[in-house]
Amino acid sequence: MNQDMNRDAAWRVALRSEKSAKERSATPRVTMPMLPADYRITCNEEVNRGLSAEQAVLEASRCLDCPDPQCMQGCPVSINIPGFVKNIERGEFLQAASVLKMTSALPAVCGRVCPQEKQCESKCIYNKMKKSPVAIGYLERFAADFEREEHAVNPVAVERPAPNGIKVAVVGSGPAGLSFAGDMIKRGYDVTVYEALHEIGGVLKYGIPEFRLPNSVVEAEIDGLRALGVRFVKDCVVGKILSYDDLHALGYKGIFVASGAGLPRFMGIPGENYIGIMSSNEYLTRINLMGAGRPGEDTPVLKGRRVAVIGGGNTAMDSVRTARRQGAEAAMIVYRRSEAEMPARIEEVEHAKEEGVQFMTLCNPVEYLADDKGRVCAMKVQRMELGEPDESGRRSPQPIPGAIEEIPVDLVIVSVGVSPNPLISHAISALEVSRRGTIVVNDATMQSSLADLYAGGDIVRGGATVILAMGDGRRAAGAMHGLFHEMSDVWSVSDDTDHDLNG
Ligand SMILES: Cc1cc2nc3c(=O)[nH]c(=O)nc-3n(C[C@H](O)[C@H](O)[C@H](O)COP(=O)(O)OP(=O)(O)OC[C@H]3O[C@@H](n4cnc5c(N)ncnc54)[C@H](O)[C@@H]3O)c2cc1C
Ligand code: SF4
Structure with missing residues (x-):
């Protein structure tokens, strides 16, 4: 002891x-x-x-x-x-x-x-x-x-080991990528994070709104990684600007793909292409990342008086609460199960209610209607009831025959889930991906079908949580370090880099 x-x-x-x-x-x-x-x-x-x-x-x-x-x-x-x-x-x-x-x-x-x-x-x-x-x-x-x-200098911070000269690349700067980068830099690796967007932070910046997670908080945590020596390259889409081979040519011995699941899903119901219907991704990115709605900013965003947000997760809560802040008189959550099955954090649901959001649970949109300019003006909603549990363990929603009503709306935000962006898997054809488009990895090590490529976060899980993404980053860092260690004859990785990752 x-x-x-x-x-x-x-x-x-x-x-x-x-x-x-x-x-x-x-x-x-x-x-x-x-x-x-x-x-x-x-x-x-x-x-x-x-x-x-x-x-x-x-x-x-x-x-x-x-x-x-x-x-x-x-x-x-x-x-x-x-x-x-x-x-x-x-x-x-x-x-x-x-x-x-x-x-x-x-x-x-x-x-x-x-x-x-x-x-x-x-x-x-x-x-x-x-x-x-x-x-x-x-x-x-x-x-x-x-x-x-307190801008405190932490007295318990442990000095990081001497650089070992081994270069590793991270694709994506969300929580999975940042967590991996932090663990690897503390082990002495030379770490560069490539980010497609002009801001570092992934969903923490472009998804979760300021009223829940201020950007200054995220920025301070990123600054901590910068101070440790992590390099960040913005506006660089790996798979387009840099290929897998380019990364090797740049000397990277290991690659961690943490490119998230940024591809929005839609329901595929009639009228979903009308003007005034968009994904949560688009709505939140315009506002959080591109400043839409703020004085002096160029990015436009549609503002609705009666806004329906379809879904019951954190993304849906963030969208509906954002709509209230953008001036919606009526902002409603339309969710096909009951409140007990909602995946959103309980606190966000409570906060949304306090802010006057209406909850239309056991309701599912089946069709959108538009005015003569093609702009959405109403939605047809099917009332549901709960049946037996489905494969997710939650009671499955069943339509009540004939129980359809029409509700006037002028903006609809669809928030029914996301899929992995296929760019990386298309760019690296040898990479094994699942039918859902997620990168297949060994659960314990996060290693993919390619020995030097590890992956974690939403690109593997297909949409999960910040902490699970971070856990993946940590596991991948530990496993990649272990692999390099086994190869230490080739690269001479120092033996004393596996201490507490403090600092
Ligand atoms: C609106 C919203 C609210 C949420 N609220 C919560 C919450 O309250 N609590 C919670 O735990 N989770 C929440 N989540 C889920 C959580 O944010 C994600 O599970 C988590 O961010 C996944 O982390 P990640 O690092 O895998 O991916 P992301 O955070 O998505 O980051 C991936 C990054 O990779 C970049 N990228 C993609 N492709 C490339 C490429 N080819 N080259 C370079 N860069 C690339 C992307 O631009 C992005 O910056 C929320 C999600 C959303 C959308
Ligand atoms: S140690 Fe953990 S489980 Fe025990 S009281 Fe404290 S917080 Fe709760």
Whole structure:
């Protein structure tokens, strides 16, 4: 056991004696301070304001520091949850941020957008006690924000190993690519991230709106990677501007493809091509990445008075709440199952309701109608009921015969899922891809059918979550490093690069 762990054990004992488990569990869960709904629909300001230091310390004191912390089983990147929470409890906020950064490249992002209620918090021991779980996500955000806002030089940051001279390329700068880049640079690799767009961050920048995840937060996390030495090349579409062979010619020994699933799906129903019907991808990218709707910006975007968003995931919630902020008088979610089956984070659903969004659940559009200029003016909606569970485990929606109604709308945002962009698989014909267009990998190593090409995130999963994408990036980095290690005779990879990825 090293010195740090001894110190850790000592303060845990001290803390346990300070507050009894009964006192800890009697403390109610903290409430996140937030902007009032009537104000926030007038602007793009972040809705959740973050905990104060006092709130964070009190919330952290609820954690029972379980000997076998089940919360960690629920975290796809295995964050040492009691470790960082207990640092907050004793006021060591930078230490808490360091613990987070050992396993997560983007804690300020994950603290804001991870579905904690389905992951770490769902496994917290408090659930068994019929009490609200420790607010792990709020605490994660608090520690990461503290470090950023204090512009703190983290005293626990470990120096990264000497460069090993081996070049690796990353395709795509979303959470999977960033997480891979962070782990590899800390192991001494020479890392370059190629991004097709003019901004780094993937969906974190072009998808998730400012009111939920400010770009400045994402930018600060990217700056951290830049400071470690990661290079970013924007406006470079791999598969068009650079080929697989070009990457080899540039000296890259390993490639991690994290190009996401940016191809929107449509329902294929009559009238879906009318003016005023677009995908969430297009709508959110215009507004979040290209500044549409902001004074002085050139990018146009249609503004509707009666806006229907089709779908029940995070993308749908982001779109409908954006529509409210763009001035929609009536903004509605149209979802074919019931609210219980909605994949969106519960908090986003609650926030949408507070902001006046109408929820038309058990409804499915079957046709759009247009005016004489070809612009959508109404949708025909089929009422549904829930039948037996389908292959997703959720009860499948069945149409109620004859229950169709017509609803006036002037803008429709389709948010029914995404598919992987086929560019990379078309450009690299030897790459094995599934029928869905995802890159086929070994689940444990993320290695593809090509020995030097690994892949992770939505391009493999076909649309998942930030933390799962990050977990893939970490696994791929560990496995690629292992492969290079086996080949160390050829490239002389240093043996001492496998320590804690701190910093
Ligand atoms: C609107 C929206 C809201 C969401 N909300 C949440 C949420 O609250 N919580 C959550 O956990 N998840 C959420 N998700 C899902 C989550 O954002 C994704 O699962 C995650 O971003 C996937 O990460 P990734 O790195 O695989 O891909 P992406 O984030 O999609 O990044 C891929 C990047 O690769 C680039 N790229 C593509 N092709 C090429 C190429 N040929 N050459 C170079 N670059 C290329 C793209 O431009 C993009 O920047 C949301 C998704 C959307 C769209
Ligand atoms: S399960 Fe809950 S109480 Fe136990 S260590 Fe994890 S967060 Fe703390």
